[in-house]
Amino acid sequence: MNHPSTIRPSDHAAYAPSKMGKSTIFESSRLLVGLNAFEPGQEHALHAHAGQDKVYQVLEGEGLFLLEGRQLPMKAGDLLVAPEGIAHGVRNSGNRRLLVLAILAPAPHK
């Protein structure tokens, strides 16, 4: 799961027909680097993390990101930060796949 070498994120994408697919690129106690993969129409419902900050970066496709009650259209290259406690979510409102880099600090407890 940990890669001490160059990582091409899309190689690790895990799309699933039933719901958003998740994969992990790197994980320590301090940091989780993962991917959220959305087929068209899939979403990650509004949620918040106590004591954890999250960074999203759109890698492929586009979607509607929810943050603090707002809807933000995001496309490849765009970044969004959801500081701890701030509700956030993602909806693939487009007609192609949406791949998002999702970084959490610190990592969730196991």
Add this chain to the structure above:
Amino acid sequence: MNHPSTIRPSDHAAYAPSKMGKSTIFESSRLLVGLNAFEPGQEHALHAHAGQDKVYQVLEGEGLFLLEGRQLPMKAGDLLVAPEGIAHGVRNSGNRRLLVLAILAPAPHK
């Protein structure tokens, strides 16, 4: 410095003629999201962070990344993780600007 909205990282790039330019996109105690901006030929010398993991992602250009004594060519979209204690560095070996997203968890002490 903190942006509760869509961020286009390149809008925050701070190139400097004398050395690698740094800018901060988001900072908390848990997380630092920043940019390292390299003119052709500029570098960030080999260094390590005790107790901090770092994620690099190339946003624009290409360069040579150093990790654990290896030299890794990286281009836009590529990701690299330098776990805590692992020496890492960057050299803009190309002939155009290199922009790198650099994420540290936890953030450095002030």
